[in-house]
Amino acid sequence: MKISIITICYNNEKDIRPTIESVINQTYPEIEYIVVDGASKDNTLEVVKQYRDKISKIISEPDRGIYDAINKGIKAATGEVVGLIHAGDELYDEKVLEKIVTFFQSNNIDALYGHSKIYSADGSKVVRVNKSPEYRANLFSLGWFPSHQSLYAKRELFERFGYYNLKYRIAADYELLFRFLYVHKIRVRLLDEFIIKFKLGGTSTKSLGNIIKLNKECANAWKDNGLQIPFYTIPLKLARKINQLVAAKLS
DSSP: OEEEEEESSSOOOOTHHHHHHHOOOOOOOEEEEEEEOOOOOSSSHHHHHHHTTTTSSSOOOOOSSSSHHHHHHHHHHSSSSSEEEOTOOOSSTTTTHHHHHHHHHOOOOOOEEEEEEEOOOOOSSEEEOOOOOOOOOOGTTTTOOOGGGGGEETTTTHHHOOOTTTOOOSHHHHHHHHIIIISSOOEEEEEEEEEEEEOOOOOOGSSHHHHHHHHHHHHHHHHHHOOOTTHHHHHHHHEEEEEEEEHHOOO
């Protein structure tokens, strides 16, 4: 089974090297690695090209944001399964993809997701642990959804149900997960393993204003898919983040 891994980047010369190495050092051999660069103005592309013999495809051109870049990567992919690892983030260990492929081959599923650890911006300490439960449809209404980069999905799902919706500026990942899992009810299971580790500082958490915008877009994801979001979903979603922070401090 060939697995396509997509890394998007823009002006990430200082932190893309560990991301690339976390992919090319995997024990699983059948990896198609695609890097999508948004025409970086720093030396990101030069760093990427240092690994060109281990990278299947390099795309470097202006885009309309992170979700447009992800869509480009998925459309360029030829693997049966697609996964993401953004610049600055890393696969949890060198056996992650081997475990993911084995789980797909052993189960009749369309997608899987796992756990993640979130580190401080300087990478010095764990600030949040995202331990995912076994999937149940009502989890979305209870404010839960899988960690975006822990999702690995069959490429055909994007062809059947659509790509990331560029209408959403910071919550297109939530809308796609909601659409795939909740609306179209794909066959998905938890892989009880840590899959990724990444640092704080994503677009959706940079400010209070962005957190408000994020949750508005999450509510719109329900509406755009013909559903009414329960009144308690957003408060529970925020509460889950607080609980994860507390769990990290106690760990």
